[in-house]
Every structure is written in structure tokens, then in C-alpha cells.
Amino acid sequence: MTDSRRTIHRDLVLMLLADARLPVAGHTQSATLEPALRAGLGPADVPGFVATRLRTVTRVEAATAVVALHHLRRGLDLSAVEAAWSARTTSPAMRATSRSQARALLRLVSRLWPGTEALRAVSSSTTPCRAVVLAATAASLDLEATALARLIGYDDVQTVCSAALKLLPLDPADVTGWVASALPAVDALADEVAHLTRPDDVPASGAPQIEAWAQAHVHTTRRLFSA
Amino acid sequence: MPDHTPSRPLAGAPDSEAPSSTRALRLGVCGPVGTGKSSLIALLCRELAGELQLGVITNDIYTDEDARFLRSAGVLDPARIRAVETGACPHTAIRDDITANLIAAEELEADFTNAGGTGLDLVLIESGGDNLTATFSPALVDVQVFVLDVAGGGDVARKGGPGIERADLLVVNKTDLAVHVGVDATLMVAEAGAARDGRPVLGLTRTDQASVARLCAWVRAQLASHRIGALVPQDPGPMAPHFHADAANGLTGGWHVHDHAHA
Numbered sequence: 001m002t003d004s005r006r007t008i009h010r011d012l013v014l015m016l017l018a019d020a021r022l023p024v025a026g027h028t029q030s031a032t033l034e035p036a037l038r039a040g041l042g043p044a045d046v047p048g049f050v051a052t053r054l055r056t057v058t059r060v061e062a063a064t065a066v067v068a069l070h071h072l073r074r075g076l077d078l079s080a081v082e083a084a085w086s087a088r089t090t091s092p093a094m095r096a097t098s099r100s101q102a103r104a105l106l107r108l109v110s111r112l113w114p115g116t117e118a119l120r121a122v123s124s125s126t127t128p129c130r131a132v133v134l135a136a137t138a139a140s141l142d143l144e145a146t147a148l149a150r151l152i153g154y155d156d157v158q159t160v161c162s163a164a165l166k167l168l169p170l171d172p173a174d175v176t177g178w179v180a181s182a183l184p185a186v187d188a189l190a191d192e193v194a195h196l197t198r199p200d201d202v203p204a205s206g207a208p209q210i211e212a213w214a215q216a217h218v219h220t221t222r223r224l225f226s227a
Numbered sequence: 228m229p230d231h232t233p234s235r236p237l238a239g240a241p242d243s244e245a246p247s248s249t250r251a252l253r254l255g256v257c258g259p260v261g262t263g264k265s266s267l268i269a270l271l272c273r274e275l276a277g278e279l280q281l282g283v284i285t286n287d288i289y290t291d292e293d294a295r296f297l298r299s300a301g302v303l304d305p306a307r308i309r310a311v312e313t314g315a316c317p318h319t320a321i322r323d324d325i326t327a328n329l330i331a332a333e334e335l336e337a338d339f340t341n342a343g344g345t346g347l348d349l350v351l352i353e354s355g356g357d358n359l360t361a362t363f364s365p366a367l368v369d370v371q372v373f374v375l376d377v378a379g380g381g382d383v384a385r386k387g388g389p390g391i392e393r394a395d396l397l398v399v400n401k402t403d404l405a406v407h408v409g410v411d412a413t414l415m416v417a418e419a420g421a422a423r424d425g426r427p428v429l430g431l432t433r434t435d436q437a438s439v440a441r442l443c444a445w446v447r448a449q450l451a452s453h454r455i456g457a458l459v460p461q462d463p464g465p466m467a468p469h470f471h472a473d474a475a476n477g478l479t480g481g482w483h484v485h486d487h488a489h490a
Contacts, residue, residue: 023323025326226327
């Protein structure tokens with residue numbers, strides 16, 4: 001049993017949330033890598049794909065989460081944050097994927113940490129996006145904005161790379177090397193977005209090609225990954 | 228800011244949701260590739276759609292083939308058949324991380340709940356065709372069927388495994404093919420019964436209406452038990468017992484479950 005008087009180091013909370021074994025259907029996601037490969041990208045392109053996502057769609061996600069965290073900590077209404085994310089995520093398929101992942105995450109964290117104010121706030125929205133639910137999780141567990149942004153960047157890199165191992169003939173050690181090589185970019189992304197507070201601050205840094213691939217994926221009949 | 232966060236007690240119960248008699252019964256169908264899981268589900272839809280409100284979730288490994296097969300079989304409204312992609316992890320999706328399937332089941336149930344609050348009676352969840360060790364988490368399904376077929380070999384049932392030994396029902400499918408593949412279907416069913424400690428085994432072929440009627444009667448009985456809150460999901464078990472060809476038992480062989488780690 002957990003001694004309720006003990007405190008948990010934030011590093012451990014972050015490890016729990018970043019662990020691929022967290023049951024939030026992460027194994028169903030390729031972060032758009034599957035349609036990108038179908039469209040012609042090859043193994044050598046994967047590190048570039050990771051870097052592109054960190055500069056574009058993942059940047060939107062991380063910035064949205066940080067702004068949502070700011071709003072949750074001050075009890076501000078989240079609808080403008082959600083709207084800012086939605087306006088910058090033009091692919092309906094990517095929005096649907098995010099909301100589905102949000103639902104999976106909310107289901108888990110509401111069970112583990114029931115009754116926190118932040119989770120109540122996002123549960124009242126019918127279909128919150130993943131960034132907002134991650135922010136509510138961070139608020140519930142006293143994670144800082146930089147840690148939240150790092151979590152989002154890291155998870156995106158790992159999602160692409162672990163999907164690459166299923167889709168391409170690769171050496172897992174090489175792929176882990178790609179993850180390690182991307183860590184400075186994750187760190188930089190976190191530093192760049194951590195101070196944001198207003199919905200207007202969320203960068204409009206979508207990637208039309210990635211969004212087009214996400215849309216195309218919905219209509220394929222042979223796919224390993226949901227998105 | 229301190230680096231520690233106050234701990235909150237984890238809600239530790241594996242599944243605090245009480246057995247429900249109001250939501251649909253969730254019935255899992257698993258077993259190796261090609262044993263007839265999709266056909267069994269199509270058969271149940273054909274036989275039961277007249278009396279029960281049904282839904283189906285498929286977990287294909289690399290296509291939505293199973294969902295398309297069921298839709299094209301014309302036995303159920305295509306809107307009631309949903310496919311879940313498992314990211315090449317069919318085991319995970321029914322056992323370690325059931326989230327995608329739970330959400331699909333909840334959405335299906337919600338979509339077919341009418342204004343009066345009545346909805347689906349039965350949701351059939353088909354696992355991705357995998358190997359002999361895959362079983363459903365009891366947090367995903369209320370009851371599960373493991374499907375073998377005679378063409379996979381008469382000795383498969385005897386060899387055992389968690390699904391074969393402890394699924395709520397073992398179906399030995401395609402008994403009509405037994406004569407063509409040199410298998411004694413009656414013996415196979417009997418050996419399966421012995422491996423299962425008396426749990427039910429059903430020899431099935433869709434050309435034998437009596438066997439189909441027995442399958443439907445079993446499903447109806449499970450549903451009745453679920454509705455009165457008497458059905459408690461049983462776990463067939465985490466792993467197949469496995470074989471050690473070491474000096475101690477190398478001659479006679481033997482299956483055992485143990486709790487020591489392998490070096």
C-alpha cells in the first residue's frame with residue numbers, strides 16, 4: 001500500500017506517463033508514419049520525419065498542452081485553448097485521433113487519480129483533445145510546464161520509432177539511436193513552448209503533407225496502425 | 228518549487244465496475260488463425276439477430292478483412308461491425324492494454340442505445356488470429372470462447388494452453404472435415420474435455436444444425452446469467468504452461484507451470 005504521507009518524486013510520475021506500457025492504446029498509433037511510408041518515405045527518412053514532426057504538429061500539441069496547463073492552474077475556461085488547437089490542426093483525421101487518445105488517457109487517469117479539479121474540468125468537455133487531457137494530468141500531479149512539453153515531444157518520437165520497427169526492416173538498436181539523437185530537439189521544443197500562456201501563443205505550425213497523409217490513412221483498408 | 232509531488236492513493240481495484248446486468252454481454256472469441264472465428268461469429272449473427280440486438284468488434288492483424296467479411300456476409304447491419312487496429316499487437320489489444328477495444332465496445336453500445344434506454348444485448352469481440360497463448364482480459368469480456376479446428380491437428384486440444392484448458396467454452400470447429408484430414412473428431416473432443424477438467428467442449432460444424440443449436444443455447448444461457456448479475460468473468464490464465472526438454476523430464480516430457488524465472 002502507498003503511504004499517503006509520502007511524496008512521489010516528479011521524475012517517477014513522468015516515467016509512469018512516458019512508459020509505453022501505460023494502457024492508453026499507444027500500441028495502436030504510428031504518429032502518421034504508416035501512411036508516410038506508404039507514400040514513399042524509406043527507412044533513411046525516419047529521423048527526418050521525427051524532426052519534422054517536432055517542428056510542426058508536435059509543436060502545436062506541446063504548446064497547446066502548456067497553455068491548457070496555465071489555464072487549468074488558474075481556473076480559466078478551456079474552450080479557447082481547445083479552439084486554438086482545433087484551428088491549427090486542420091486534418092479531421094488528426095483531430096479525431098487526438099480525441100480518441102484523449103478519451104483513452106482520461107479513462108485511465110480518472111481511475112488512478114479520481115476527483116482532481118483539473119480532471120473534472122476537462123471531463124466536462126465532451127471531446128477534449130489529447131493535449132488538454134495531458135495538461136489536466138500534469139495539473140493533477142503537479143508536473144511543470146517544461147516536463148509536460150518534454151513528455152509530449154518524447155512520446156511522439158518514441159511513437160514514430162517503435163512503429164518504424166513494426167513497419168520496416170530495422171535494427172532496434174539503430175532506432176533507439178534515432179530516439180537518442182532526437183532528444184536535444186525535444187529539449188529545445190520544451191524550452192521554447194514552456195512559457196506560453198495564451199491560446200493565441202500556440203504556433204500555427206501544422207504540416208500540410210503530414211495532415212494529407214493522416215487523411216489518406218483513414219481510407220486505406222490494409223493498415224497495422226489506427227493512425 | 229520542490230521536486231516532489233504529494234502522493235494520492237491509487238484506486239487499486241483491478242476493476243471497480245460491478246457486474247452489470249444492463250449493458251450488453253461482451254463475448255470474446257479467440258483462437259489460432261484459420262480455425263473459424265469469423266465464421267463462428269457470422270453463424271451467431273445469422274442465428275441470433277432475430278431475437279437479440281447484436282454488435283461485433285474485430286481485431287484484425289493487418290487488414291480490416293474480418294470486418295469486411297462479416298459486413299459482406301449480410302448477417303448484420305454493417306454499422307454494427309467495427310474494426311480495431313492493433314498496431315501488430317493482437318495479444319496486447321485483448322490482454323495488456325484493452326483500451327482500444329473497450330472504447331470501441333462502449334461506442335458501439337452507445338450508438339445503438341435507443342431513446343428508451345434499451346440497446347445491444349450482445350457484443351461479440353473477435354481477437355486477431357494469433358497463437359495458442361492469447362486470451363482475453365476478464366476486464367474486457369464477460370465470457371470467452373476459444374476456437375480450434377480439426378484440420379489444425381487432433382493433438383492440439385490435448386497439448387493444452389490457457390485458452391484450451393480454461394476458456395469458458397472450447398469449440399472444436401469443422402468437425403465435418405475430420406474424415407478428410409485423418410482426425411477422430413470424437414476423440415479430439417473427448418481429449419479436450421479431459422484437458423479442461425470438465426469445462427464445456429463443443430464439436431461444431433455449421434452443416435450440423437444440432438451442434439449450432441447447442442452453441443446458441445450456450446450463448447443464451449451466458450446472457451441470462453449476465454442479466455441477473457450472476458456471471459463473473461473468469462481468467463483463463465496468463466501463460467501457457469511450457470515444455471522443458473531437460474534431463475529430468477526429457478524422456479517422458481511434460482508440461483508444467485512454475486514460478487521461477489528462466490535463466
